[in-house]
Amino acid sequence: MLNRIDLRGSRRDPRGLLPRAQLDVSVAVEKIRPVVEAVREHGFPAIREATERFDGVRLERLRVPAPAIAAAADGLDPDVRAALLEAIARARKVHADQRRTDVTTQVVPGGTVTERWVPVSRVGLYVPGGLAVYPSTVVMNVVPAQEAGVESLVVASPPQPDNGGLPDARVLAACALLGVDEVYAVGGAQAVAMLGYGCTGADESDRCEPVDVITGPGNIWVTAAKRLLRGVVGIDAEAxxxxxxxxxxxxxxxxxxxxxxxxxxxxxxxxxxxxxxxxxxxxxxxxxxxxxxxxxxxxxxxxxxxxxxxxxxxxxxxxxxxxxxxxxxxxxxxxxxxxxxxxxxxxxxxxxxxxxxxxxxxxxxxxxxxxxxxxxxxxxxxxxxxGLSVQSFLRGIHVVEYDEAALRDVAGHVVALANAEDLPAHGDAVKARFQPDSGRSDGSDRA
Incomplete structure (x- = not known):
């Protein structure tokens, strides 16, 4: 049943010899570009048209009503509920240990660099729903974002014709168990575009604000849309x-x-x-x-x-x-x-x-x-x-704080490197701080 590749006795680099899926994301990008651009330019009507074409569902609203999310949790099979709760607890235990703490390094007396770890403000978490549905992917996306301290989480998942045009009930139930109440019944490339650009749906209460990062697996069309949106938002990977x-x-x-x-x-x-x-x-x-x-x-x-x-x-x-x-x-x-x-x-x-x-x-x-x-x-x-982790939702920010003596001590090196790169104004910005007429106030009035 399995194709055989015999590398016995071979000294060749195996990378070009190993089996790989034959996917060309660049071709998919061009096919999906009109969908993404239509969502950016036209918003909800473009999402509704793409959803009807690809998913067989005509959307009346983007956002899943809160009662529908609660009802999905209430109707969840007890064994599945118990399994999801156990999965959440175990994932939370592992991802909690991935949290980063701020670190301040004293480079020299009077000169420090602090690395702050700051969560992104808002993330879009994509949960696929094609050949299979994945409540477990809700857990894998949401838990690390929550442990990172992300304040605003939104889940997008394709509408299911057999669930009244809402995402799969098990996906909605997983959202409820994790305390996520902002969920959109949108899938595919149109979901990625909605998350990246934002969109107002049926009315102002049906608006999805743009996110900073999009994570989660999907098919080649989702991957292609994520490639198109790279730079507009951060993405986890092209899965x-x-x-x-x-x-x-x-x-x-x-x-x-x-x-x-x-x-x-x-x-x-x-x-x-x-x-x-x-x-x-x-x-x-x-x-x-x-x-x-x-x-x-x-x-x-x-x-x-x-x-x-x-x-x-x-x-x-x-x-x-x-x-x-x-x-x-x-x-x-x-x-x-x-x-x-x-x-x-x-x-x-x-x-x-x-x-x-x-x-x-x-x-x-x-x-x-x-x-x-x-x-x-x-x-x-x-x-x-x-893989996805708490780090996926954190940004390291360096905070540099030098006093006068510490800057004076290194000023010559900064000037030398600035001149070596033919950027003399960089050096001048340092030297200006030590000129007698630099404009620094010494606490007394000057004529």
């Missing part, structure tokens, strides 16, 4: 289809490996499931398990398409060392380590969105209730980017 890579040796349980590959494949036909192993007996056993488990899974067609796609496959390597080079080159969104001494191996990995160690830490745990965040970099972006 692509979900990925799992599993580095496994002959100690791994093939039933576990197959189940975990399937678990991510059921997200989307473009989802990537990649196994990296030196063990051909394990591979053969995993293939047998996939044949059995895929046939029994609910979303068989979707899973089978994902597992047989060009973005999925098995990579055969000579040994664990080559396997580590491969997974670092791949930089998976989710990386499982199912090997001997798995923790030691995991601590050697440099590039991954999140790492799941050993037989009892499946990606599904991280998706819901590990306490970690499941909004993670995809498409190899884990080489340079992190």
């Amino acid at each position: 692509g289809p979900t990925e799992i890579a599993i580095l496994a040796d002959d100690t791994a349980d093939p039933a576990h490996v197959a189940a975990d590959l399937i678990s991510q494949a059921e997200h989307d036909p473009l989802a990537a499931s990649v196994l990296v192993t030196e063990s051909t007996p394990l591979l053969d056993a995993v293939e047998a398990e996939l044949g059995r488990q895929v046939a029994a899974t609910k979303h068989e067609a979707r899973v089978r398409e994902a597992l047989t796609g060009v973005q999925s496959g098995v990579v055969l390597v000579d040994d664990l060392e080559q396997g580590l080079r491969v997974v670092d080159a791949y930089a998976a969104e989710h990386l499982e380590i199912q090997t001997r001494d798995a923790r030691t191996v995991a601590m050697r990995v440099r590039n991954a969105g999140a790492i799941f160690v050993g037989a009892f830490s499946p990606v599904s745990l991280g998706d819901y209730a590990a306490g970690s965040n499941h909004v993670l970099p995809t498409g190899g972006c884990a080489r340079h980017s992190s």
Whole structure:
């Protein structure tokens, strides 16, 4: 079922040889640009037209009424409520430890630099609702923003025709459990444009004010719209289809490996499931398990398409060392380590969105209730980017405070560097403070 890439004996850089989803965001950007520009120029009518075209819902208002959010929470299945509350508690515990404290460094006597950590004022949190709905993504977006101290949170999620044109009831219930009451029944590129530019809906009470940062996963159209809005607002990442890579040796349980590959494949036909192993007996056993488990899974067609796609496959390597080079080159969104001494191996990995160690830490745990965040970099972006966290909503601001003596002491260096860069006015701005006629008052009247 899985495509095979045999790197045994190869010394080539594996990055160009590994399976990847064939996505061209730049093409999607041009297709979606008219939607984004229409929302910027025309507001609610453009959102209503796009929503009717893409989601099959004609919006009467943008904002979800507060009673509908409360009713969704009241009607939530008790088991789902308990699971969401547990997920919230665990995520809050982990993300609370990510808070930053202001630090003041005394550079010299009389000269300090303080780094303040200040939350953004308002964030837009996108929760997808296409092939599946994601109340867990509400948790993953909202908790770190709240722990960062963001004052204004807004959630946007696509309207569902089978829920009266409102977002999925479980998504609304998760918002209620987290105390989020500003929710908009808008999805796709039009939601990103609404969040970035702001929009008045049916009346002034139906207005979405523009946000400072937009976070959350979505399809390629959401990703393209986020690229278009970069600079107008901050964005967390250009998320692509979900990925799992599993580095496994002959100690791994093939039933576990197959189940975990399937678990991510059921997200989307473009989802990537990649196994990296030196063990051909394990591979053969995993293939047998996939044949059995895929046939029994609910979303068989979707899973089978994902597992047989060009973005999925098995990579055969000579040994664990080559396997580590491969997974670092791949930089998976989710990386499982199912090997001997798995923790030691995991601590050697440099590039991954999140790492799941050993037989009892499946990606599904991280998706819901590990306490970690499941909004993670995809498409190899884990080489340079992190998953969503409290830091995503904070800005570091340096506060520089030098007294006269401290500035005088370093003035010569500032002037020298300013002259070296042919920016003499920079140096003059320092020298002016020490000229007799600089205009500084000494407390007495001057003629």
